[in-house]
Amino acid sequence: MLDFDIRTADEHPELIPRIAKLSRELFPRFIFEGDRAIRDSWDPFLESFPSYQFALFKDYEMVAAGVTSPLWWDGSSEGLPDRSANLYPREEGEFNVCCALAGLVVPSAQGKGLSRSILLVMRRIAEQHGFSSLIAPVRPNHKERYPLLPMKDYIEWRREDGYLFDPWMRVHERLHASVHRIMPEGVRAEGTVAEWEEWTGMRFMSSGSYVVPGALTPVEINVEKNEGVYIEPNVWMEHKIPQ
Structure with missing residues (x-):
């Protein structure tokens, strides 16, 4: 076969x-x-x-x-x-x-x-x-x-x-x-802003929703809290x- x-x-x-x-x-x-x-x-x-x-x-x-x-x-x-x-x-x-x-x-x-x-x-x-x-x-x-x-x-x-x-x-x-x-939550990736910058090769200077390479949905960056959260449905x- x-x-x-x-x-x-x-x-x-x-x-x-x-x-x-x-x-x-x-x-x-x-x-x-x-x-x-x-x-x-x-x-x-x-x-x-x-x-x-x-x-x-x-x-x-x-x-x-x-x-x-x-x-x-x-x-x-x-x-x-x-x-x-x-x-x-x-x-x-x-x-x-x-x-x-x-x-x-x-x-x-x-x-x-x-x-x-x-x-x-x-x-x-x-x-x-x-x-x-x-x-x-x-x-x-x-x-x-x-x-x-x-x-x-x-x-x-x-x-x-x-x-x-x-x-x-x-x-x-x-x-x-x-x-x-x-x-709903096939992937839940969390990290600091610096970690997300390292993972994606991008800069995140302000809070917001970002489209990043390889992601199926936007990443939510919160500069004030120093965190980024990505939730991917499968x-x-x-x-x-x-x-």
Whole structure:
């Protein structure tokens, strides 16, 4: 089905630091440095659940990776977590779904359709663990081009062929995933004004809402309080796994 060598981190523990490093390289700095839940949970989580983490190799080179998590979900849209802080278990428990946390493509391999292959492996992992669903708090990858548009409006956009406008959401949809609802706080990044200037390469001389590189919504800067707060909504989608 896939023309790749699929390696999971339980069989290849050396993948864990490589996946962690690639994650930080591909996502904006303010996500891994400003969101306390992600910053404190990511590496311990990867190490705790290695069978859910994988990489794709082509000609002995790593070209992509995926991060997934086991979760318990009651099956309702309302039961899906509102915050990313609830997506990183630290120990085994009662789980019934697999959650797709990150699809990662190394820069030299981007633009070659690997995102679909990543999702197919994630679905396979869900199936191997006996789960009936793969759920995903999708971070729409073209939303950063429209940071002032509310997410609820953006996810309604569709192309002339009827598919969703956003490329990453469209990859999910082409694999028959459905949209459940918006996740209000997929990312909550906080930092001082100086930290935000370091993370973005911008200057913030007065309080206000700022559009910064890589952000899906504006960052709220308060110079008087010496803080910046970024709250990013994501979009819950579900893949049904045939049983």
